[in-house]
Amino acid sequence: xxxxxxxxxxxxxxxxxxxxxxxxxxxxxxxxxxxxxxxxxxxxxxxxxxxxxxxxxxxxxxxxxxxxxxxxxxxxxxxxxxxxxxxxxxxxxxxxxxxxxxxxxxxxxxxxxxxxxxxxxxxxxxxxxxxxxxxxxxxxxxxxxxxxxxxxxxxxxxxxxxxxxxxxxxxxxxxxxxxxxxxxxxxxxxxxxxxxxxxxxxxxxxxxxxxxxxxxxxxxxxxxxxxxxxxxxxxxxxxxxxxxxxxxxxxxxxxxxxxxxxxxxxxxxxxxxxxxxxxxxxxxxxxxxxx
Numbered sequence: 001x002x003x004x005x006x007x008x009x010x011x012x013x014x015x016x017x018x019x020x021x022x023x024x025x026x027x028x029x030x031x032x033x034x035x036x037x038x039x040x041x042x043x044x045x046x047x048x049x050x051x052x053x054x055x056x057x058x059x060x061x062x063x064x065x066x067x068x069x070x071x072x073x074x075x076x077x078x079x080x081x082x083x084x085x086x087x088x089x090x091x092x093x094x095x096x097x098x099x100x101x102x103x104x105x106x107x108x109x110x111x112x113x114x115x116x117x118x119x120x121x122x123x124x125x126x127x128x129x130x131x132x133x134x135x136x137x138x139x140x141x142x143x144x145x146x147x148x149x150x151x152x153x154x155x156x157x158x159x160x161x162x163x164x165x166x167x168x169x170x171x172x173x174x175x176x177x178x179x180x181x182x183x184x185x186x187x188x189x190x191x192x193x194x195x196x197x198x199x200x201x202x203x204x205x206x207x208x209x210x211x212x213x214x215x216x217x218x219x220x221x222x223x224x225x226x227x228x229x230x231x232x233x234x235x236x237x238x239x240x241x242x243x244x245x246x247x248x249x250x251x252x253x254x255x256x257x258x259x260x261x262x263x264x265x266x267x268x269x270x271x272x273x274x275x276x277x278x279x280x281x282x283x284x285x286x287x288x289x290x291x
Contacts, residue, residue: 002135002146007153009133013119014042014154017092019049021116023073024096025103026055029255030172030207031142032097033062035121038147038165039094042156051090053077055107059252061207065165073106082110093118097143099134100126121146141181144169145189160197167198168207175259176204180289218249219257222272232266241275258284 014020020043024032040050052070063069071077077086087093093111099122101108111118111130120131123140135146144166151158170190174182177190194200211219221243227236239254258272270286 001139002137002149004153006133006135007150010119010121010135010150011154013092013117013133014046014048014094017043017048017117019051019090020092020094021087021090022050022052022094022096023104023107024054025098025100026105027251028054028056028058028062028097030062031144031169033058033065034165034167034169034172035096035143035147037065038144038162038169039096039121041159041162041165042147042151045157045159051087055105057250057252059255060212061210062168064206065168079106082107087114087116090116092116095120095122095130096147097122097124098126099124099130099136100128101130121150141179141183141186142170142173144173145186148189148192158192158196163193163196163198164203167193167200167203171200171203172207175256176208212249212253214248214250215253217247218243218253219260221247222257223260226261228264228266232264233268235261235264235267235270236273237261237271238273239275241277241279258286262286262288 022036022039024036036052040052043050053073054070055073057072058070087110093114093116095104095118098104099120101111104111118131120134120136121143123137123143123146125138127136135150137146140146147169148166151162167190170186170193171177174186177186218239222237222239225238228234229236237258244250254272254274258270261267261270268288272284273281275281
């Protein structure tokens with residue numbers, strides 16, 4: 001759990017700020033997107049200017065969280081602009097759902113050099129100590145839980161829009177409350193968010209019942225390469241670079257596809273290998289229980 005002193009320091013940083021840069025790790029997932037959106041709304045309600053920036057494009061099913069397109073570093077903002085002082089108007093940087101330089105490519109060097117105060121909100125074990133103040137809780141199932149705890153500590157309003165964004169954060173990092181990290185704490189938090197206006201049925205439809213034809217074709221390619229090992233207990237799947245070119249799918253379309261093979265009763269461990277543009281492979285792992 002986060003110490004009350006750290007919550008106080010975080011609230012003081014936010015209350016004393018005027019313009020805030022918010023960012024998260026590369027390939028932002030639902031926890032990152034939902035927590036960033038919720039924090040943007042917190043800042044707006046406090047009369048602050050929020051400037052969210054992502055390091056790679058969002059998956060299409062998270063775009064509904066934002067009223068306008070969030071700038072992407074490298075596409076909408078160049079590294080040269082950053083070096084020239086593009087973000088120097090901000091007096092606070094909030095880094096959400098990561099505390100690792102390696103997950104902040106193209107922004108890492110600027111973060112090391114800037115004198116702007118930094119607040120980190122994260123639930124992962126990896127810790128590079130990026131923040132002047134850090135809200136770290138490795139027992140939390142999602143960073144969205146910590147954002148909710150901060151709201152309650154600071155007695156800031158929990159609006160329906162904030163509740164919706166945080167419900168996305170909590171539900172995606174727990175596999176819609178199916179994973180082993182879905183403890184009683186997360187269900188209590190979810191209940192609070194529903195009471196505040198989050199509507200799970202509508203959110204589920206927006207996130208999980210909206211496959212594009214391109215993403216469906218990519219999933220079919222992946223399943224065609226499904227291989228079972230060790231009496232069916234281990235499943236491996238592969239997505240090649242050519243699959244993206246031929247189906248029209250993009251990188252974010254791979255999110256959660258690894259879970260499909262876990263529908264098989266025998267599968268205990270799943271691995272998905274995705275070929276990157278440089279010919280290397282990124283490997284994702286899932287298991288149904290401790291392995």
